[in-house]
Amino acid sequence: MTQLIYVPDDAAALSVGADEVAQAISAEISRRGLDAKLIRTGSRGLLWLEPLVEFATPNGRIGYGPVSADRAAALFDDPGHPKSLGLVEEIPWLKSQQRLTFARCGITDPLSLKEYESHGGLKGLRNALKMPCTDIVEQIVDSGLRGRGGAGFPTGIKWRTVAATQAAQKYIVCNADEGDSGTFADRMLMEGDPFLLIEGMIIAGIAVGATKGFVYIRSEYPHAFAKMTRAIEVAQAGGLLGRSVLGSAHRFDLELRLGAGAYICGEETSLLESLEGRRGQVRPKPPLPAIEGLFGKPTVINNVLSLAAVPVIMAEGAAFYRDFGMGRSRGTMPVQLAGNVRRGGLIERAFGLSLREIVEEYGGGTASGRPVRAVQVGGPLGSYWPPRLFDTPFDYETFAEKSGMIGHGGVVVFDDTVEMAKQARFALEFCAIESCGKCTPCRIGSTRGAETLDKIIQGEQVSENMLLIRDLCEVLRDGSLCALGGLTPMPVLSAMDHFPEDFAAVK
Amino acid sequence: MTIMLQKPPSAAWNPESVREIAERLKPLDGPLLPILHAINDQFGFVDERALPILADVLNLTRAEVQGVVSFYHDFRRSPAGRHVVKICRAEACQAMGAERLIGELEKSFGVKLGETSADGRVTLEAVYCLGNCALSPAALIDGKLHGRLDAARAQAQVGK
Numbered sequence: 001m002t003q004l005i006y007v008p009d010d011a012a013a014l015s016v017g018a019d020e021v022a023q024a025i026s027a028e029i030s031r032r033g034l035d036a037k038l039i040r041t042g043s044r045g046l047l048w049l050e051p052l053v054e055f056a057t058p059n060g061r062i063g064y065g066p067v068s069a070d071r072a073a074a075l076f077d078d079p080g081h082p083k084s085l086g087l088v089e090e091i092p093w094l095k096s097q098q099r100l101t102f103a104r105c106g107i108t109d110p111l112s113l114k115e116y117e118s119h120g121g122l123k124g125l126r127n128a129l130k131m132p133c134t135d136i137v138e139q140i141v142d143s144g145l146r147g148r149g150g151a152g153f154p155t156g157i158k159w160r161t162v163a164a165t166q167a168a169q170k171y172i173v174c175n176a177d178e179g180d181s182g183t184f185a186d187r188m189l190m191e192g193d194p195f196l197l198i199e200g201m202i203i204a205g206i207a208v209g210a211t212k213g214f215v216y217i218r219s220e221y222p223h224a225f226a227k228m229t230r231a232i233e234v235a236q237a238g239g240l241l242g243r244s245v246l247g248s249a250h251r252f253d254l255e256l257r258l259g260a261g262a263y264i265c266g267e268e269t270s271l272l273e274s275l276e277g278r279r280g281q282v283r284p285k286p287p288l289p290a291i292e293g294l295f296g297k298p299t300v301i302n303n304v305l306s307l308a309a310v311p312v313i314m315a316e317g318a319a320f321y322r323d324f325g326m327g328r329s330r331g332t333m334p335v336q337l338a339g340n341v342r343r344g345g346l347i348e349r350a351f352g353l354s355l356r357e358i359v360e361e362y363g364g365g366t367a368s369g370r371p372v373r374a375v376q377v378g379g380p381l382g383s384y385w386p387p388r389l390f391d392t393p394f395d396y397e398t399f400a401e402k403s404g405m406i407g408h409g410g411v412v413v414f415d416d417t418v419e420m421a422k423q424a425r426f427a428l429e430f431c432a433i434e435s436c437g438k439c440t441p442c443r444i445g446s447t448r449g450a451e452t453l454d455k456i457i458q459g460e461q462v463s464e465n466m467l468l469i470r471d472l473c474e475v476l477r478d479g480s481l482c483a484l485g486g487l488t489p490m491p492v493l494s495a496m497d498h499f500p501e502d503f504a505a506v507k
Numbered sequence: 508m509t510i511m512l513q514k515p516p517s518a519a520w521n522p523e524s525v526r527e528i529a530e531r532l533k534p535l536d537g538p539l540l541p542i543l544h545a546i547n548d549q550f551g552f553v554d555e556r557a558l559p560i561l562a563d564v565l566n567l568t569r570a571e572v573q574g575v576v577s578f579y580h581d582f583r584r585s586p587a588g589r590h591v592v593k594i595c596r597a598e599a600c601q602a603m604g605a606e607r608l609i610g611e612l613e614k615s616f617g618v619k620l621g622e623t624s625a626d627g628r629v630t631l632e633a634v635y636c637l638g639n640c641a642l643s644p645a646a647l648i649d650g651k652l653h654g655r656l657d658a659a660r661a662q663a664q665v666g667k
Binding site: 220 | 635
């Protein structure tokens, strides 16, 4: 029987030598004349173990990691190899997860439509094709799915608005401009299970009556762009995309667009401007994109993870998905654990697990071995929190009550060498670099804020300048059209409130 | 229609091929960004002289085209060095010492962030997140992603 061997070609795995390991394994297969086949998959998300090599056995896949190219050949000799991890599915870090969205990622060949289907893919779409369109929308409403991009707006309600708006042309736009530091779930999904996103977009199209979709992928993700390009070709050839979706009367065409290095284009109206070929400047709302979106047409614009949750909901039913989670946060959240952490990666769990479980149990503390001092949850616009808030459960409302946000699910860990005044300064500097320039507080206030923080760091009139920063943050929050200006105060104020000692030091 | 990525710039300035790219991609919905990417990839940067051609083909004002080119970090206004190091300086990489690494690379390449070395060997640029945040610090060097990067490995890539 052919020995199957799996090596990821996910960008994170490639960044630590997965291609070199794959080449070494291929060379060893030929050298020994083995009956073996190397398959490239996405990543399982156990990123500290990358490159993670897996060998199929009758009991399941045995993993080895991290494997270096010069040690790869030895994997063929030694079942008791020092890098052996045993059965991958039994690794507690993975076994304890509830993978609905990432069920196939790292397991299947991302470009094999056949494997996608044999692992449960297309079931949701087939169900959707048997339903009246309004029932699909109501399933999504009932599932409790909320926008995974960060805002947490109910996905089904957005769809309902688009479905109810009459127009000759409607669009589905996928926001794959995953710019938040500490997040990589969209990237992993597009590289590891691209058909899931495609399936979700097709279902969205059928539900609201849209025949065309666009995926806007940031240019910092060349691997995801390449993988999605090929996946769309396979989906077209396989009758999934095109004039007749799986032989039905529904048409759906999908195109990719590449961002051009602007964080602001992750904001939905700015993304639409960019898709239309303009400067990525934020549009005032109303009109909502659901009513006047891309090219002025009704548009569903959802994050990758929101759209990728749709096939599971349609396959297993709204109640199945809604049964996961807590409070008004239903379903699962792919949490991305990153920064100075021993075991970073992708943790998909029902809402409600605590930050402590994420950072301490999954993460195992810092990579540097020093104490954890702070985490930033929710990207560059999220709050900095000290360990005393770690018992907070991952839930939209609970985080908001404590002046935090879960955003797109990124958790960045810092050890005790972090200087919080510098982090606050960086938040303002980042806002200045990435501001689209539309609103004055964001365009100019960010620069003045960074200058004021420089004075604080130098010990110049600290209390007066701290007051100025608070005042500026209020103006930013209330005087900005979008989340960049509106939320930049979160990292700044949380750093000041939770780590005041870092702002008082006089040098 | 595919948009090519990470190809080394292949052509010297020539207005015919700018016009050809623009005409070819014009039928796309929202063609300006795909066209600018294609020009940036083919020539290594967006030459000032391309702007009136694009304005003409797309029936835009030159100011509109200029506004778009200047808005996005990706579109270069002058050629880059032979090697391009895009190093991440966002929070996850900061937590793993990205600022120190940037300092080391600035010293070793003899440039500041955002500059190209005088011998044209290397361009060092900041980028804000490459999605490799669990394997920080990260950089994209000549289109290849590197994780857990240190100065010695970055220098070795550029030395090649």
